[in-house]
Amino acid sequence: MTAATTKPTGISERSLRRTRLASGLIMLVFVSFHLANHALNLISLSAAEAGRLWFIAIWRSPPGTVLLYGAVVVHVALVMRSLYQHRTLVMPAREALQIVLGLLIPLFIIEHVAATRIRFDLAGIEPTYESVIRGLWIDSPANGLRQSIALFIVWTHGCIGVHFWLRYRSWYNKAAPYLLTVAILLPVLALLGFADTGRVLESEPIQSSYGRAVEPAPARHLREARLEDVQTVKYTLYGAFAATLLSVIGLRTRRSWRERIDQIEVRYPGGETVRVPRGFSVLEASRLGGIPHYAVCGGKGRCSTCRVQVIEGVSKLPPPESTELATLKRIGAEPGVRLACQLRPSGDISVVPLLQPSNEGIVPVGSQQTNPGREQEIAILFCDIRSFTMLTEARLPYDIVFLLNRYFAIVGQAVERSGGRLDKFIGDGAMALFGLNGSAEEGCRNALKAAATITHEMERLNEELAGELSMPIRVAIGVHAGPAIIGAMGYGTVKNLTAIGDTVNVASRLETIAKELDATIVVSEPTIRLAGSDTETLESREIAIRGRVEPLRVYIIPQELTVRFV
Template identity: 75%
Template structure:
């Protein structure tokens, strides 16, 4: 009988979206805060004027509700996530996110108390001069702690943004600019803090500001009755202890609930069996991915176990009928990859009975994959251009050559192909015998990819002509190449085994490009390029011969353009 779980009030997708949105709100707050600090490089007056705009945004009722609502939602969902993690064995990236996130409250509670809480409880208005004077001169230890907090918060936020955006096609083009911004902003903020601190250190305390974090609004210094001031200070201290106690209590509660759940689940365990004969006993409710990590079994999970990819998918071979129905996140991913019956995402599947699974992307022979490993270049579909290049009649060309001469000739040929590809913005994928495969468009638009592939082909043709002139007296016949170029969607990712694992592409687009290189040999042409590629590149097709050719596996013929060595120069 199939077990169907009752739909929760809030789906996992909506909770993750809430966590993301709340994190982005806090990151916007931190970005504006650091930008305000950086204004100290201009002057303290500029920073103070910037602070007025900053407080106008965040210290009104709406801004306060948005900011502290985001903080409450984010912390609550983080605690929930910490509780739901059945095992704390996780990849280093996930562990760093958790550790940095838990450090943040401990590092900033004092700063929040000294600025925002005093403002709310005592009517004291903080100022840049008062804050920097306190942190730089009166309490440099606090200043060091706040600087560390700044770096921790910013790093935590940037890591989260990176893993949120890393699968977007445009992200790799924007990544260098985002990385520059991510490095410069905290550096400029710290420089502004230090620059103003050195200036204030050489100046006397101004009576209008006094020392400490804050000054009274509409009053000089703390001109209030001593009893009233003591009462307000007690309220501030109570708020401080409440924040620390509340955070510590939440952590203790989470781990207490985890411990209680662990004790109760020890008597209610199921078995997850793997194809290598491994059996992992886990409490009912654990995910298959968590079982793999507990059992030390290599299991890919590129997205970190969030259901955003399918690299952790498994084929359930026993116990299919007892599986809970997939929730929306898992079902969406399974539909996208066209998964067969019995295929589930290990990170989302929480079996309720004993099952046997086969991880589909972790061959049993690949023992070198560490537990919880994540590929640097996970597979993704991308619009690229593929170039195949091969020497025609290579056997006839080299049959009378000494082995040393053959190696020399091939290395000269590989060098000119590699340089032509790299100068045109492409990447040499591999050399196979006397052939080469190159990828274009990994970091650019499809239009640029097509133009660059044609440019590389023209450069190769020109360099082969020069090489023939150089080696005219040493070769029985001129070197001639056949080049095939096609563009379209392909699956790009790090593939291979062990140390022989490289970024490559697979798919119909690659097969067609390889076929066009063979057609170039058959037609005695230098370059054969598909019509979609040459049109996407915006190249002139006047005076170029075209014809339709049959492609194995395709119902419709493909129109191609035939380019000779002489006419290839138009693409240079």
């Protein structure tokens, strides 16, 4: 059965990951509100109290309570499921850190929940901000320290998760410094607000009780009984968490014991053979056997860098699930090609990793320290000097270098001032990318602006060097917009962000057509349309593009009409 004909059934892994992400974001929003409320203490205790009223109005309302505690239960359940499903604890340090921090959170948070909400709910009183801070700063400073540590763990866990969720978004590099500033300042301001109010209250006599009574003040023995109830609830929560964790560990141990007598072999092209329990993924087998294996996305099926060609055992492979199926369809995988991170063979197999790790030392195997590539709609500009050989014949080498550097400076400055990225110079040609950090529409407008600027600046250069040149320097420019693969590519220190794909090939072809038509700029119809430019006075043609069934309509922009795009 091939990937193209398989239909996934049940709840997909992608859906479960999205649910886990959504539940984590809900809790992170709650923590953010909580920290912001603490930070209001830097203004005044009354401001923090006013903020607390808004906070409880949102999160202690029936919808808010269901949303928050539902997210907690769902997130913990899915984390436990993920912990059980890890067939080996050999994993990248980032994954291990996330798991450790996640398991530490309940150990610290249960005490805080029991000492605040559960305690006051059982006692039938409504706490004030002053009562909470007195309890954590004056009455039980050890508990306050514990909650400060919990704050650091929860916030770090959430921020790491958000970072690895957003790190490959096109806008993230620009937004990352601002997000990092918020990630650092918010907990710092919250701790400063907590400490500042705590010192103030410590220097003042107690003016009020632990809150205003909702019902008649309970008798001393009733308060003590309620305190025992709080301890009971707290230990019940600790016990439930410990029982759940021990159950997962017990199930893993039982599975490992049973799998010792039910193992399969994964054979590699170098002669290596790794024996793993049935149910391990091929990627986990590689990690367990110490065999280098790319997995840029961390083994989540979001990329195809771990893909393998199955040589033996194809007929007995389980069908791909939705996550793997979507990726295989996207790359047009041949029969027998599977994702190592998703393939869990039920019998002995032989595989060949299709991306062979090398000793280049730039892309750490199994790490996430590189840009894995993303598809994005951008505009691409190619520029080249016409008749360059005729222009430079009989000229000294130093003169040619001088001339090229003047030309490269014009192109580079035009691209940068138009918001583009100069990709590379190839001989006397140049390639530039537009729209990497913005919309495709903006990228198309900027590409046309850069093309017009180049032609105008070349006119000025021709006037300046009129007495030195045997013929004017004329350029041919092609601009096309569409989806391209953006990623860091190259070898060793020569590794840069660039673009590949059909859009790049078409843009290069348009630059060649500009030469053939003796035109200054040739722009594809998609580019003109996205840029919102007027085409009434522009000549258009349909041209054949190698590899395309349908012809492509292009617009020819003569030198005198380029001013409209500047």
